[in-house]
Amino acid sequence: MINLPLHMGSTALFALIILLGLIGGELAGKIRFLPKIFGYIAVGFLIGPGAFNWVDFSILGQTRLFIDISLGLILFEIGRYLDFSWLRYDRYLLPMSLAESGLTFILLFAALLILGLSWLTAALSATIAVVTSPAVLIMVTHDLDTHGPVTRRVLTLTSLNNLFGLIIFTALLPFAQTSITPLPEILGHITYDLLGAIILALIMFVVTLLLARLTGKNNERQFVLLVGMTVLAISLARMFQLSTMLTLFIFGMFARNLDSHHYLSDVNFGAVARFFLIFLFVLTGIYLQPRGIWQETLAVITFIAIRFVGKSIGVFLFAKISRLTQQQAWSTSLALIPMAGVALGMSFMLTNLNPELGTLLVTIVSAALAILNLIGPIIAQWAFLKAGEAKS
Amino acid sequence: MTVLLPFKENSELTMGVELELQLVDLQNFNLAMESKDLMRRLSEVSHTGEIKPEITQAMIEINSSVHLSYAALLNELQQLRDLLTEEARQTHIGICGGGAHPFQKWDEQRIYPLERFASLSEQYGYLAKQFTVFGQHIHIACANGDDALYLCHAFARYIPHFIVLSAASPFHQGIDTSFDCSRLAVISAFPLSGTPPWLATWEEFTLYYEKMSRLSIVKSMKDFYWDVRPKPEYGTIEIRIGDTPLTVNKAAQLAAYAQMLARYLLAHRNEVSQDIYLAYFTNRFRAARYGFDAELIDPFHELHISVNKDILSTCQQLEEHAAALGSEEALELIHNDVLNRDNGANWLRSRYSELHSLSDIVRAQVNFWSG
Numbered sequence: 001m002i003n004l005p006l007h008m009g010s011t012a013l014f015a016l017i018i019l020l021g022l023i024g025g026e027l028a029g030k031i032r033f034l035p036k037i038f039g040y041i042a043v044g045f046l047i048g049p050g051a052f053n054w055v056d057f058s059i060l061g062q063t064r065l066f067i068d069i070s071l072g073l074i075l076f077e078i079g080r081y082l083d084f085s086w087l088r089y090d091r092y093l094l095p096m097s098l099a100e101s102g103l104t105f106i107l108l109f110a111a112l113l114i115l116g117l118s119w120l121t122a123a124l125s126a127t128i129a130v131v132t133s134p135a136v137l138i139m140v141t142h143d144l145d146t147h148g149p150v151t152r153r154v155l156t157l158t159s160l161n162n163l164f165g166l167i168i169f170t171a172l173l174p175f176a177q178t179s180i181t182p183l184p185e186i187l188g189h190i191t192y193d194l195l196g197a198i199i200l201a202l203i204m205f206v207v208t209l210l211l212a213r214l215t216g217k218n219n220e221r222q223f224v225l226l227v228g229m230t231v232l233a234i235s236l237a238r239m240f241q242l243s244t245m246l247t248l249f250i251f252g253m254f255a256r257n258l259d260s261h262h263y264l265s266d267v268n269f270g271a272v273a274r275f276f277l278i279f280l281f282v283l284t285g286i287y288l289q290p291r292g293i294w295q296e297t298l299a300v301i302t303f304i305a306i307r308f309v310g311k312s313i314g315v316f317l318f319a320k321i322s323r324l325t326q327q328q329a330w331s332t333s334l335a336l337i338p339m340a341g342v343a344l345g346m347s348f349m350l351t352n353l354n355p356e357l358g359t360l361l362v363t364i365v366s367a368a369l370a371i372l373n374l375i376g377p378i379i380a381q382w383a384f385l386k387a388g389e390a391k392s
Numbered sequence: 393m394t395v396l397l398p399f400k401e402n403s404e405l406t407m408g409v410e411l412e413l414q415l416v417d418l419q420n421f422n423l424a425m426e427s428k429d430l431m432r433r434l435s436e437v438s439h440t441g442e443i444k445p446e447i448t449q450a451m452i453e454i455n456s457s458v459h460l461s462y463a464a465l466l467n468e469l470q471q472l473r474d475l476l477t478e479e480a481r482q483t484h485i486g487i488c489g490g491g492a493h494p495f496q497k498w499d500e501q502r503i504y505p506l507e508r509f510a511s512l513s514e515q516y517g518y519l520a521k522q523f524t525v526f527g528q529h530i531h532i533a534c535a536n537g538d539d540a541l542y543l544c545h546a547f548a549r550y551i552p553h554f555i556v557l558s559a560a561s562p563f564h565q566g567i568d569t570s571f572d573c574s575r576l577a578v579i580s581a582f583p584l585s586g587t588p589p590w591l592a593t594w595e596e597f598t599l600y601y602e603k604m605s606r607l608s609i610v611k612s613m614k615d616f617y618w619d620v621r622p623k624p625e626y627g628t629i630e631i632r633i634g635d636t637p638l639t640v641n642k643a644a645q646l647a648a649y650a651q652m653l654a655r656y657l658l659a660h661r662n663e664v665s666q667d668i669y670l671a672y673f674t675n676r677f678r679a680a681r682y683g684f685d686a687e688l689i690d691p692f693h694e695l696h697i698s699v700n701k702d703i704l705s706t707c708q709q710l711e712e713h714a715a716a717l718g719s720e721e722a723l724e725l726i727h728n729d730v731l732n733r734d735n736g737a738n739w740l741r742s743r744y745s746e747l748h749s750l751s752d753i754v755r756a757q758v759n760f761w762s763g
Contacts, residue, residue, distance in 0.1 A: 083419060086484040147417070149429045149483050217749040262752055266420040323433060323482075388428070391502070 013055065014066055018275065020047060021282035035140055037377040040278050044285020055286060067283065070135075070276035072234040072248040073227075075162070077269060078134035079252020082159040092322045093153070097160040100314025100336065101130045104161075105168070107310045111302050123172055128365055129307045129339070131165035132158040133376065136338035139277050140380045148389035150328050154335040157315075161336075163253070166246040170194055196242045201250035204233045205258060212263040222265045226255075227272060284373060289366035300367040307368075311336045327386060334383035338376030339369060394611055396601040399537035399594055400627030405658075405717075407465065407651045408628070409456045410529040411636050411643055412446055413476070414493055414757075416486040421754035423450035423496040423524070424485045427504060433479050440468055443476075447509045448501040448524045450493075452476075458533070462648035462719040469640035470763070477762045486758035489643075490736060491526055491561030491575035491635025494750040498522045498565070519582065525575040526636040528558060530647045531628040532654045537594025540622040543629045544588050545664045546657045547620050547650075548672055551633050552679035552688055553703050557726060558634030558646055559683050560736025563750060572683030572737035575635050576676065584610070585617040586673075590666050597622070619676070629654075633676075638736040638760050641725075648722035652710040655717065667691050684733045703730045 021040040028039025047054040087094050105126045112122035137158050141151050174189035208229045215221040230248065237247040255264055293300055312333040319329035384390050417424040427449045434443050442455040454472050459465040473487075480487050501521045503513045513520040534540040559572035571577070579585050591597045604610045613623065619633045631650055637643045671689035678686040679699060686699040707727045714723040729735065743756045 081419070083484070085418070089481040090484065147425050149426060152419075152484055217747075217752070262747075262749075262755070265749070266751060323436065325432070 014063055014279065017044075017055075017063075017282045017286075018279050021278040024282075025278065029143075033378060033382070035377040035381045036143055037136055037139055037281055038374065040281035041285035041288070041373050044282035045288045046285075047282075048286030048288065050286075050288055050290065063279075063283070066276070066279055068234050068238065068244050069231055070280040072230055072244050073269060073273060073276055074135045074138065074280070075166075075245045075248040076226075076230050076233075076252040076255075077138060077273065078155070078159045078162055079249040079254075080256045081155045082163065082253050082256060083156070084257045086156065090322065092318045093156065094160070096315060096318035096322060097157050097164075098314075099317050100157065100311045101161045101164045103314045104130050104307055104310030107306045108303065111306050112299065115299055115302065117299070120172065120175055124169070124176065125303065125364055127165055127168045127172060129303060129310075129368075130161050130168070131339065132161055132311075132336045133338040134158050134162055135277055135280055136377050136380060137335065138273065139281075140338075140377055140384065142274075144381060144384055144389075145391035146384045146387075146389040148387065149324075150331045150335070150387040151384065151389050153324075153328075154332055154383075157332070157336060159253075162249060166243065166249055167194065170197070170243050170246050193243060194246075196240060197237070197246040198250055200233065200236055200240065200242060200247050201254055204229055204236075204247075204251050205254040208255065209259065209263050217263070217265050219265050219267060223267045223269075223272075226264075226267050227269070284369070287366070288370045288373065289363070290370040291363075291367070293367045293370065296364050296367060299364050300371070303364060303368045304371060307339075308333075308337060331383040331387035335380045337372065337379050339372045393602065393605045395605075396598050396613070397624045399534075399540065399622070399624040401536050402533035402627040403535065404460055404533060405651060405655055406458045406460050406533040407647050408458050408531040408626075409465065409469065409643055409647045410453055410531070411469075411489070411640070412451055412453050412526040412528075413636060414488050414490060414526055415450045415452060415480070416488055416493075416754055416758055418484050418486050418758075421486075421751040421758075423493050423501070425449035425502050426483070426485055427452045429483065430480060430485070433483065434476070437475065437479065439472060439475050441472055443472075445504045445506065445509075447504060447512060447520060449504050450496070450501060451504075451524060451526065452487075458531075460717075462644060462651075462717070462722045465647055466641065466644035469644050473640045473761070473763065486754075486762075488754065488757040488761040489526070489560060489636045489638040489640075490740070490757055491559070491573060492564045492578075493524070493526075494563035494740075494753055495566040496524065498524055516582070522578055522581070525561065525578045527575065527579075527632060528634045528636045528643055528646065530631040530634070530650045531623065531626060532631070532650055533626075533628050534622075537597065537622065537624065538592070539658065540624075540627075540629050541588070541592055541594065541597060542661075542664065543654055543657060544618075544620045544622060545590070545592075545668060546662065547629070547631060547653070548587065548668045550653055550706070551619055551631075551672070552675045552686065552699055553706065554631060554634045554646065554650070555676065555679035556683050556686065556699050557649070557703070557729065557735060558637050558642070559680070560635040560638050560740065562737040562740055563744070563753070566750065568741070568744070571681050572735065573635055573680040576633075576680045579617060582617045584615055586619070587669060588616070588618050588621060590669070635736065638739060638757060639763070640761075642736070645722040645725050648714075648717070648719040649710075649726055651717060652713045652719055652723065653706075655713040656710055659713070665692075683735060683737055684730070700730055700733075 020043045024039035024043030025036035028034045029036045045051055049056050108126035108129050109122050112125055170193045171190050174186045211225050215225055233247055233251050234244045237244040315333045316329055415424045415426055427445050431445055441457050444453045446453050456465055456468050476487050498521045501524045503509050555573050561573050561575040562568055564574040589600055591600055620629055620631050623630045670691040675688045684700055687696045688699050688702055690697055707723055710723055714720045740753055743753050
């Protein structure tokens with residue numbers, strides 16, 4: 001007799017998750033308007049506690065390393081999208097990003113305060129809302145084979161809002177740690193976390209450059225180099241108790257912008273990225289907790305609505321001066337909706353540090369995630385199709 | 393059946409240039425399929441000349457105005473280049489010259505959404521996407537259709553010069569093709585490529601065109617992909633053999649070279665016989681394959697001559713015409729290019745030997761183009 005939920009080794013679990021996810025994604029892909037991500041997440045939800053309960057939340061502990069690697073690769077990849085040279089030539093791109101991120105944060109923070117949440121929970125929720133899911137966008141743009149100004153702008157805005165979100169989150173996190181109370185100690189932690197991530201990323205970047213000079217501009221060898229360095233950076237960040245996500249993002253950003261002699265190839269993580277992305281999406285599905293929709297309905301609806309309004313106003317404020325068409329502005333606003341992966345990572349970090357605060361936040365964020373996970377990729381796919389940048 | 397437009401008569405030996413340009417993604421330096429959005433942005437700013445879409449979405453074509461002088465043409469091309477570069481940078485794409493993108497995959501290209509291009513795609517199948525190559529077309533004004541046909545045939549002798557001087561497509565589909573100009577192999581696949589029929593008068597040509605139209609082989613002059621073709625509505629001949637050079641300066645020099653040659657040919661009215669085409673495709677191939685090392689066949693004197701020597705001696709013959717047209721500088725630069733064996737293909741190969749990366753070559757091309 002087999003007892004449910006199943007308990008198996010983390011490697012077998014990892015493999016099972018990937019394979020089931022793959023099947024779910026392919027089935028979803030058969031339906032015209034559904035992106036494959038929908039299938040990955042749906043599979044996760046079906047095998048998780050929300051439905052058949054074949055695997056439970058203990059999976060998070062068992063597969064923590066894989067989660068970190070997945071998030072690390074995604075953050076490295078989205079960090080590489082941030083090209084400072086474009087910010088110089090399009091003077092309204094950074095203001096647009098600051099507007100969409102800033103408005104999302106300010107409006108949500110204010111609304112959640114009014115709803116009675118503590119300033120810290122409100123600030124953390126607002127920070128998580130700022131972030132657009134790089135995983136969803138990387139996969140949707142890849143699956144649709146989209147290329148064009150909207151795709152590029154959305155990925156760059158996503159990259160920037162991930163940067164802002166990660167910095168604010170890293171700065172707020174010490175306030176949430178119950179073990180740290182005096183302000184100087186909190187500030188010390190913030191400084192350590194932010195500077196530590198920058199210094200570690202810089203060291204990893206310099207070592208990568210030195211090794212790249214050895215490998216030459218061979219795509220296969222540089223692929224191995226970058227994946228190896230990414231995983232090493234994740235391990236070192238964990239060892240020094242730094243944010244793996246922020247470290248990896250900055251590492252990616254340095255790889256794009258500080259490589260003045262172009263020693264690094266534009267390596268495409270391709271199949272490896274899909275492997276880890278499928279894992280992450282299935283996991284997101286397992287962790288999907290829609291019950292918050294009923295428990296904290298108002299907070300959840302407020303969260304989703306204000307998030308969309310904040311992002312859209314930010315985009316539209318600078319759309320005309322950036323010479324975007326109405327369609328491009330709408331597509332950009334809609335494509336920024338997906339929220340997953342990184343938000344989940346942030347919630348996990350918080351739950352580790354402060355279970356009580358984390359739980360409330362996770363309830364709201366998870367409920368919003370449950371809704372946005374289902375509709376976010378569909379909306380993003382639709383937005384790119386309407387922008388006319390998809391291959392089909 | 394369509395009717396051939398009457399040949400517009402031009403009293404002056406003016407010239408104009410069309411350049412097909414590459415749109416490049418500045419993140420990975422592959423082709424960027426964004427001509428539609430860039431066209432929209434360019435339509436919002438005022439500029440001289442014309443900017444048009446091309447068959448696939450990573451291409452754009454700029455047309456200069458009509459010019460009598462090399463200096464004026466160069467000035468306009470530089471202005472158009474600056475405008476285009478600035479507009480493209482705002483949306484984070486790059487623009488560059490060159491006859492072929494070094495590593496784009498033709499099957500990834502997308503047809504520009506226009507009825508004419510959709511029809512070409514339907515007609516030519518995969519060739520339409522393979523046509524993502526980039527050429528320079530030079531228009532030289534003619535007094536009448538008979539002169540235009542004379543020049544079309546007389547220019548056949550000099551076609552290898554244009555191939556060698558403009559060659560800028562040594563890399564294609566990710567490999568060094570060993571050709572200086574690999575683009576011509578793509579064009580040769582089309583059934584209506586090659587040379588115009590051996591007809592000497594506009595009246596004969598009109599009958600020929602009408603027959604081709606009655607047979608439903610062509611619907612307009614655009615359907616002929618000849619290396620040189622008459623363009624009756626402009627009153628010009630259009631020399632379509634060259635790669636788009638890596639700089640607008642080179643493009644202007646080549647146009648001036650064509651203008652000088654036309655003046656020389658019209659002044660001397662050398663008798664042209666059909667034998668000119670005996671060695672035409674061999675010479676065309678050799679120029680594309682070997683560049684400055686090509687040995688050309690002279691079918692009239694039954695001699696072999698290096699293309700270098702042939703261009704240098706032609707430069708001497710053109711000196712008085714350069715002076716008359718104010719194109720001495722262009723002629724001197726072409727002369728020096730031959731002495732230094734300086735064409736786009738050699739420049740690109742030399743960059744590759746330094747950088748060892750095709751994407752870095754495109755980066756260098758973008759920087760070189762923007763001046």
